[in-house]
Structures are given as structure tokens and as C-alpha cells.
Amino acid sequence: MTVTTRFAPSPTGRLHVGNIRTALHNALFARKQGGTFVLRIDDTDAERSTAEFDQAIRDDLDWLGLAPDLVVRQSGRFDLYEREFERLRVAGRVYACYETPEELELRRKVLLGRGLPPVYERQDLTSPALEGRQPHWRFRLDHGAPIEWRDLVRGPQRFDPHLLSDPVVRREDGSWLYLLPSVIDDIDLGVTHVVRGEDHVSNSAVQLQMFAALGANPPALAHEALLVAAEGKLSKRLGSLGVEELRASGLEPMALLSLLARLGTSQPVEAIVELDELAADLDFARFGRAPAHFDLHDVELLNARLLHRLEFADVAERLPDGATEPSWLLLRGNLERLSDFAAWFTVIAGEFEPPELGDDERRLVAKAAEIAPTLDWSAGPWQALAETLKTSTGLKGKALFHPLRLALTGRESGPEMAGLLLAMGQDRAVARLTTAANR
RNA sequence: GGCCCCAUCGUCUAGCGGUCUAGGACGUCGCCCUUUCACGGCGAAAACACGGGUUCGAUCCCCGUUGGGGUCACCA
Numbered sequence: 001m002t003v004t005t006r007f008a009p010s011p012t013g014r015l016h017v018g019n020i021r022t023a024l025h026n027a028l029f030a031r032k033q034g035g036t037f038v039l040r041i042d043d044t045d046a047e048r049s050t051a052e053f054d055q056a057i058r059d060d061l062d063w064l065g066l067a068p069d070l071v072v073r074q075s076g077r078f079d080l081y082e083r084e085f086e087r088l089r090v091a092g093r094v095y096a097c098y099e100t101p102e103e104l105e106l107r108r109k110v111l112l113g114r115g116l117p118p119v120y121e122r123q124d125l126t127s128p129a130l131e132g133r134q135p136h137w138r139f140r141l142d143h144g145a146p147i148e149w150r151d152l153v154r155g156p157q158r159f160d161p162h163l164l165s166d167p168v169v170r171r172e173d174g175s176w177l178y179l180l181p182s183v184i185d186d187i188d189l190g191v192t193h194v195v196r197g198e199d200h201v202s203n204s205a206v207q208l209q210m211f212a213a214l215g216a217n218p219p220a221l222a223h224e225a226l227l228v229a230a231e232g233k234l235s236k237r238l239g240s241l242g243v244e245e246l247r248a249s250g251l252e253p254m255a256l257l258s259l260l261a262r263l264g265t266s267q268p269v270e271a272i273v274e275l276d277e278l279a280a281d282l283d284f285a286r287f288g289r290a291p292a293h294f295d296l297h298d299v300e301l302l303n304a305r306l307l308h309r310l311e312f313a314d315v316a317e318r319l320p321d322g323a324t325e326p327s328w329l330l331l332r333g334n335l336e337r338l339s340d341f342a343a344w345f346t347v348i349a350g351e352f353e354p355p356e357l358g359d360d361e362r363r364l365v366a367k368a369a370e371i372a373p374t375l376d377w378s379a380g381p382w383q384a385l386a387e388t389l390k391t392s393t394g395l396k397g398k399a400l401f402h403p404l405r406l407a408l409t410g411r412e413s414g415p416e417m418a419g420l421l422l423a424m425g426q427d428r429a430v431a432r433l434t435t436a437a438n439r
Numbered sequence: 440g441g442c443c444c445c446a447u448c449g450u451c452u453a454g455c456g457g458u459c460u461a462g463g464a465c466g467u468c469g470c471c472c473u474u475u476c477a478c479g480g481c482g483a484a485a486a487c488a489c490g491g492g493u494u495c496g497a498u499c500c501c502c503g504u505u506g507g508g509g510u511c512a513c514c515a
């Protein structure tokens with residue numbers, strides 16, 4: 001069986017962390033199985049859907065490295081929905097309803113007030129009072145037997161159809177609601193696995209009956225626990241971290257994906273460079289069923305780790321002009337964002353303002369400025385410089401190295417001075433020591 | 440309110456009645472490396488929500504309490 005997964009966002013906003021995780025797991029699973037990852041733009045809601053968000057979603061997926069194998073749009077498939085809807089109508093699985101939203105809302109409140117589940121109650125279709133109203137349409141749930149399936153992450157599931165409302169599938173004006181078109185598309189596209197958040201479990205129960213009503217085998221279902229944040233819930237409808245902030249913050253997509261792929265699973269979270277590695281050990285059975293806490297700080301930590309592991313070839317075209325492999329290897333261990341490289345590169349290949357030093361530090365640096373021109377740079381100047389200074393000043397350890405580091409790099413911390421000195425060259429080093437000593 | 444999930448170190452989790460003096464990962468702390476710091480390496484501290492059962496014996500099974508999450512739309 002060829003695996004097909006799908007990610008089905010509506011173009012009513014940008015992607016966010018929760019969305020991205022769903023997209024990732026679908027993409028990863030398809031990749032692992034050598035299957036197809038479909039992006040289905042769920043744009044049946046013409047009011048809220050926009051071409052801009054449609055485009056942004058595809059751009060964001062590309063940026064993440066999760067470009068789909070196929071893109072389809074629900075707005076282009078209405079003929080298909082019409083045909084299938086007609087089949088269901090003729091078969092009596094879809095029926096006309098005439099209540100107004102206000103009436104339904106009132107009824108819900110009454111039921112809730114009585115401590116009853118607010119389930120839709122089927123009406124007497126022959127009621128004359130309904131004459132002349134334009135109907136909307138509901139799918140008739142089969143109350144005959146419990147709805148059951150074996151969920152890939154939640155295990156055996158069982159729903160009593162009496163506790164579910166017949167879902168509205170089509171509005172008075174003929175427009176579609178998501179539930180039915182989604183099933184029709186999953187059948188038509190040969191989707192074999194539906195991976196989504198646990199906020200969809202009861203939808204799945206209903207949709208399972210739709211698959212049956214349409215004479216199709218249902219896909220395998222995997223409902224993952226949602227993510228929560230310290231500030232609250234990160235679900236798709238409430239305020240959450242959007243992909244635009246993520247992109248703007250200069251984080252590597254793989255840092256985000258490394259966390260999202262494994263957070264809430266028993267797999268250790270680590271900075272992974274290749275999507276294939278993430279795909280290889282994706283296992284729904286290893287997913288926890290409790291909501292996991294998402295913390296952006298973890299992404300930042302992973303981002304640094306990831307950078308420290310990246311090879312020159314991985315980042316070469318994103319580095320400033322003149323950056324070389326040795327400079328990358330020297331500096332990468334001190335980067336938190338890739339953009340940090342530029343400033344560090346200036347330290348070894350450009351110019352910067354040395355900071356002002358205290359009197360003691362300035363004296364030491366002045367001495368260093370005298371010694372530096374006399375050193376044989378090719379012999380590894382750092383040790384010679386340190387040794388000479390040590391004997392002439394009696395200083396050692398931090399008192400000796402800290403001022404030099406500050407004068408030469410402008411930073412409190414960084415790569416080993418031996419490598420930095422060599423990389424920046426004698427002229428640059430002498431000039432910096434001299435200016436720092438005279439400021 | 441009904442229904443459904445969940446409850447182990449700060450966080451994500453392993454554990455499927457004795458093997459648990461409860462394992463791993465991230466974070467934290469310490470040590471080493473660096474004649475400094477960062478990177479890196481090594482090590483340590485750190486948890487079974489509570490109350491009842493069942494059992495010779497409960498982290499593990501049952502019930503309840505408490506606490507989290509989800510859902511019950513003419514949104515997806």
C-alpha cells in the first residue's frame with residue numbers, strides 16, 4: 001500500500017506552531033514510508049479564505065523544508081462534492097433542516113441548562129411551519145452501533161453516536177462545511193493516514209460514518225495530543241506563536257522541527273540536521289497522550305546546538321562574502337543564530353571599535369602592543385605572546401587573558417584565542433592592541 | 440453539565456505486580472579541557488499528585504478526590 005498523508009489548513013491565517021507540528025508529522029510519515037505528502041488547501045469558506053494566506057502557507061512550508069508533493073484546493077473541487085452529496089441525499093444519509101441558528105442556539109442552552117449534552121434533535125420533517133424556508137443539510141448519523149477505531153496514538157476508540165449531533169454539511173446558500181468535503185477528498189486522493197490534533201477526535205468519529213456511507217475504507221487515524229504553553233494553550237484558534245515571528249527571529253527551521261518532531265514523544269529531543277533522520281524514527285506508538293509544553297527557549301537552545309554541528313557547505317551561501325571554511329569551523333561553536341556569524345567574522349576579517357579598558361588592563365594591552373609586532377605569526381603567536389607577557393608582568397590566568405580577549409575581540413567570551421589570533425593576522429592584532437591601549 | 444484523554448525528576452518521557460536503591464533526554468549544578476571565557480567532554484542533584492481498596496507484595500490493577508487537556512458550531 002502506498003502511503004498518502006495530507007495537511008489541510010484553511011487559508012485564513014498564517015501557520016503557527018501547532019499547525020507546523022501537524023504538517024511535520026504528516027510530511028515525516030509520508031517520507032518515512034516513501035509515500036506522498038499532499039497539501040490540501042481547505043478554502044471552502046470563501047468569506048475568510050484569501051489568496052495571500054494560500055500563498056503564505058506554501059511559502060512557509062517551503063521555508064520549513066516541508067514542501068508538499070501535491071497541492072489541491074477544495075474550491076476547485078465543488079463538482080465532485082456536488083455529485084457525492086447527491087448520492088448521500090438520494091440514499092437518505094443527508095437530509096434537509098430548517099431551524100435557524102437562533103433556534104438551535106436556544107435549544108442548546110436549554111439542554112445544557114438541564115445538564116444534558118447539547119446534541120441536535122432531529123425534527124419532524126413534515127412540519128408545515130417549515131414551508132417556504134430554504135434548507136440547510138445534515139448528515140444522518142447511524143445510531144445503530146458504536147463508532148470504533150484503533151487510533152495510532154490513542155489506541156482503541158469508541159463513540160456512542162447518540163451523543164453526537166448530525167453534523168451540518170451544507171448551508172442554505174449551497175456552500176460547504178468542512179466535514180464532508182474533507183472525507184470526499186480523502187477518498188478521492190487516496191489518503192491512507194490522517195494525522196491531526198486530538199481536537200478532531202469527535203470529528204473523526206462522525207467522518208468514519210461518512211466514509212462508510214460513501215462506500216470507502218477509512219484511512220488510519222492518528223490523533224496527537226495538543227501542545228500547551230506556559231501562557232496558555234497553543235491550539236490553532238487561540239493566540240499562539242506564528243511562523244512569521246519564527247522566521248523573523250532568525251531561527252533555523254530544523255531547530256524548530258527537531259523540537260516539534262519529538263516533543264511529547266519518548267524520543268529524546270536533539271538538534272537534528274536532516275529531515276530524513278527525523279522521519280526515520282517517527283513512531284506514533286511513541287507519542288504521549290498528555291499535552292506537552294512547548295517552550296520557545298528550547299528552540300533557541302536547539303538552534304545553537306544545530307549551528308555548532310552544521311558544516312560549512314550547509315551554510316556557505318548564507319554567510320557573508322569572504323567567509324571561508326576555516327573561519328566557519330573556528331566560529332560556529334559560539335553562534336546562537338546564524339546571523340551572529342557576521343559580527344564574529346568582522347573580528348577576524350574586518351574592523352571594529354575596541355572597547356574602553358580600565359587602567360590596569362590598558363597597561364597590559366600596551367605591553368602586548370609592543371610585543372605583538374616582534375612575533376613570528378606563522379609559529380602560532382598566542383602562546384609566545386602570553387608567555388612573554390606573563391614573565392614581564394607577573395600576571396596569569398584571567399587577569400592576563402581577559403583584557404587581551406577584550407581588546408582583540410571586543411567580547412567577554414568566544415573561541416580560543418590561539419585560533420582567533422592566527423585568523424585575524426598580525427596587522428589587525430597589532431592595530432587593535434594599539435588603539436585599545438590608547439583609548 | 441455530558442462524553443473522551445492524561446497524571447513519574449523543573450520539562451519531554453521509560454516503566455506494562457516483585458528485576459525500582461525508578462532508567463534516558465533537555466535544562467540546572469559540579470569537574471575536566473581552555474595557562475581566561477565560550478564550545479566540547481565527563482559526572483552529580485532531581486520524580487512515582489492525594490485517599491481508599493485488590494494482593495504475600497503496588498509506580499504498575501480497581502474506585503474516588505484533586506489537577507491538567509480536548510470536545511459537545513450553519514469554524515476548520
